[in-house]
Amino acid sequence: MESPYRPGFGVRPAVFVGRERVLARASAELTRVANSGHAAPAVTLFTGPRGLGKTVTLDAIAVEAQRRGFVPCWIPLDSVSDNVQLLAARVAEAVAPLGARSGGAWDAFRRRLASLSLEVNAGIIKITSGPDAAGRPDRTASRQALGDVLVKAAQIAVGHRQTGVAVFIDEFQEAPHNQLVVLCNAIQDVLTSQTMPPIVFFAAGLPNTPDKVMAAASFTERFNFRTLDRLDRDDAERALIEPCIPLGVTWDADAADAVLGEAAGSPYLIQKLGEEAWLVAEPIPGAAITRAHAEAAIVQVREDLDAGMFRGRWAKATPVDRALLIAMAQVADAEGTARTSDITRLTGKSTPQLSHTRKSLIDKGIIETVAKGQWRFTMPGFADYVLRQAEAAS
Ligand SMILES: Nc1ncnc2c1ncn2[C@@H]1O[C@H](COP(=O)(O)OP(=O)(O)OP(=O)(O)O)[C@@H](O)[C@H]1O
Numbered sequence: 194m195e196s197p198y199r200p201g202f203g204v205r206p207a208v209f210v211g212r213e214r215v216l217a218r219a220s221a222e223l224t225r226v227a228n229s230g231h232a233a234p235a236v237t238l239f240t241g242p243r244g245l246g247k248t249v250t251l252d253a254i255a256v257e258a259q260r261r262g263f264v265p266c267w268i269p270l271d272s273v274s275d276n277v278q279l280l281a282a283r284v285a286e287a288v289a290p291l292g293a294r295s296g297g298a299w300d301a302f303r304r305r306l307a308s309l310s311l312e313v314n315a316g317i318i319k320i321t322s323g324p325d326a327a328g329r330p331d332r333t334a335s336r337q338a339l340g341d342v343l344v345k346a347a348q349i350a351v352g353h354r355q356t357g358v359a360v361f362i363d364e365f366q367e368a369p370h371n372q373l374v375v376l377c378n379a380i381q382d383v384l385t386s387q388t389m390p391p392i393v394f395f396a397a398g399l400p401n402t403p404d405k406v407m408a409a410a411s412f413t414e415r416f417n418f419r420t421l422d423r424l425d426r427d428d429a430e431r432a433l434i435e436p437c438i439p440l441g442v443t444w445d446a447d448a449a450d451a452v453l454g455e456a457a458g459s460p461y462l463i464q465k466l467g468e469e470a471w472l473v474a475e476p477i478p479g480a481a482i483t484r485a486h487a488e489a490a491i492v493q494v495r496e497d498l499d500a501g502m503f504r505g506r507w508a509k510a511t512p513v514d515r516a517l518l519i520a521m522a523q524v525a526d527a528e529g530t531a532r533t534s535d536i537t538r539l540t541g542k543s544t545p546q547l548s549h550t551r552k553s554l555i556d557k558g559i560i561e562t563v564a565k566g567q568w569r570f571t572m573p574g575f576a577d578y579v580l581r582q583a584e585a586a587s
């Protein structure tokens with residue numbers, strides 16, 4: 194039988210758990226926009242380390258938004274594109290199917306797109322000149338053009354009896370600073386515009402995203418920043434066991450315990466370990482996944498992480514970063530959480546002395562601050578890898 198697990202990035206899981214509160218708040222936001230016919234007051238931005246489920250959470254909200262009559266528009270930002278132009282293009286694509294019957298509003302929308310070097314023909318968006326070509330507008334003009342494109346898109350949606358436009362921006366941290374300035378200002382213009390179009394923005398990014406957007410535009414401190422945390426034990430157990438139930442396969446209690454302990458609430462690791470255990474067990478309906486299967490899966494996943502993700506993270510760390518990682522790993526608990534007081538005692542350095550290195554490791558997505566005075570490895574199991582590296586080097 195085919196595995197019911199979905200390890201990967203942005204892949205919708207068979208059973209999506211533990212984000213009820215997040216989804217309920219997003220739902221309330223959609224209701225508010227639908228009810229008032231006006232823009233949501235602020236952008237909602239989900240943050241969390243890699244594999245925490247940011248993309249699939251945005252995806253679940255997008256499905257709900259579409260069900261409620263919003264025209265959904267999805268865009269991952271990246272470090273090489275002109276993200277301002279890209280966002281306008283995605284919005285144009287989303288409303289293009291409504292365009293033909295929009296008359297004057299559509300023509301005005303197309304003129305605005307043209308000022309960002311974008312052309313729509315039969316629903317296809319064409320970029321008429323690259324980001325560096327002559328004739329591209331300056332930052333202020335780009336901001337105004339993008340803002341107008343967003344407002345007009347919402348108006349076109351309403352004109353077609355849609356509730357409004359819902360924009361989903363993933364990988365927010367990827368856009369270069371000067372583009373973030375334009376994007377954030379354009380979005381702010383839309384949210385505060387006199388016309389107050391029914392538009393709502395949800396975004397996601399790594400834990401350093403709030404710092405990046407606030408450096409781009411200070412009003413973004415009023416964004417709704419929501420941290421996505423690891424799954425608690427009950428939710429983690431559901432994510433692991435429930436995908437198997439429709440297939441008639443069960444998990445032995447000690448097998449599930451072993452996997453859940455190893456995954457430490459990481460949604461990505463639950464999918465990955467679940468998948469490996471399934472591949473080892475090759476279950477038929479009525480069969481169980483046993484402790485032996487789980488242990489074999491854990492060994493396999495550790496090997497994969499060592500050779501891939503962990504190796505990559507270690508390679509990105511400078512010698513100073515590594516020294517701090519080793520100290521952290523030495524005092525971390527089983528979930529990879531370390532107390533700052535223990536780290537300062539071990540290294541003989543004060544918290545301010547460590548703050549530069551700490552920031553560098555947070556920016557690289559390797560560690561995160563979880564509570565006051567506590568730092569954590571973003572990936573369970575990395576502490577152990579770090580200790581093995583330190584041992585190998587000594
Ligand atoms: N709430 C959840 N319940 C069950 N599985 C989940 C949940 N959230 C995420 N997953 C699974 O975890 C994996 C990672 O999810 P996703 O790609 O959304 O993470 P991410 O935070 O966007 O990561 P990245 O920062 O790398 O983009 C996927 O395999 C997904 O199916």
Ligand SMILES: [Mg+2]
Pocket residue numbers: 202203247248249363
């Ligand atoms: Mg993602």
